[in-house]
Amino acid sequence: MVSSKETNSFEFPVMLHVPGEAPVMGIIEQVTASDAYFRSLVSFPVGTRLTFELIHGGTHAHVTGTVRSVRDAAPRRHYWLELTSDGSDVDALATITADLRARRAAPKPVAGGGALARASVRAPVDFPIGYAVEGGGYGTGHAANISTGGLLMTCEEGLVVGATLELSFTLELASSRKEISTHARVVAHQYRETRWAIHLAFFNVDPAVKALIGEYVDGGT
Numbered sequence: 001m002v003s004s005k006e007t008n009s010f011e012f013p014v015m016l017h018v019p020g021e022a023p024v025m026g027i028i029e030q031v032t033a034s035d036a037y038f039r040s041l042v043s044f045p046v047g048t049r050l051t052f053e054l055i056h057g058g059t060h061a062h063v064t065g066t067v068r069s070v071r072d073a074a075p076r077r078h079y080w081l082e083l084t085s086d087g088s089d090v091d092a093l094a095t096i097t098a099d100l101r102a103r104r105a106a107p108k109p110v111a112g113g114g115a116l117a118r119a120s121v122r123a124p125v126d127f128p129i130g131y132a133v134e135g136g137g138y139g140t141g142h143a144a145n146i147s148t149g150g151l152l153m154t155c156e157e158g159l160v161v162g163a164t165l166e167l168s169f170t171l172e173l174a175s176s177r178k179e180i181s182t183h184a185r186v187v188a189h190q191y192r193e194t195r196w197a198i199h200l201a202f203f204n205v206d207p208a209v210k211a212l213i214g215e216y217v218d219g220g221t
């Protein structure tokens with residue numbers, strides 16, 4: 001299992017694939033070269049073989065593993081996944097986890113600029129996003145930049161302009177990690193080489209969520 005010294009803890013929304021079944025959403029919480037912990041609303045029996053993809057900083061890791069234990073914490077279930085080299089991009093996974101550890105260990109800049117600056121600043125970022133399309137459909141993407149008004153997401157799906165999404169992502173603040181859930185609308189899209197660039201505008205944002213995003217943008221700039 002993952003030891004406390006080896007654990008690289010983060011929040012990665014991914015699509016989990018079981019052979020012969022439709023993909024479902026999961027959140028990878030911890031990962032090393034040999035183990036992963038994740039949570040999901042879906043039930044997977046011990047022994048289930050799963051695959052998923054991690055994308056970070058331009059590196060893609062295709063990961064394969066087998067469910068070895070399950071812990072219920074309604075409404076979610078938490079899983080320990082033993083990873084296998086067969087079907088997994090071991091080197092790519094090592095690159096991603098090393099970069100994540102380095103980022104978490106790096107000192108955070110002191111926030112500054114105030115609310116007025118936050119409203120106009122769009123900070124470059126690189127973190128995963130899970131999204132649900134109103135009316136059906138789920139997917140994952142990556143944030144390329146963010147402000148208190150919206151963000152730029154890259155993904156494999158060409159989401160239509162006007163589509164309404166429920167977004168889920170995690171912000172690494174100076175003293176804590178916050179899971180964010182908010183609404184956004186597609187205002188523009190553009191195909192770039194192998195992925196879509198989706199411009200999203202937040203709407204009906206909880207004031208507390210907006211404040212957290214503002215704190216994150218201040219800390220990153």
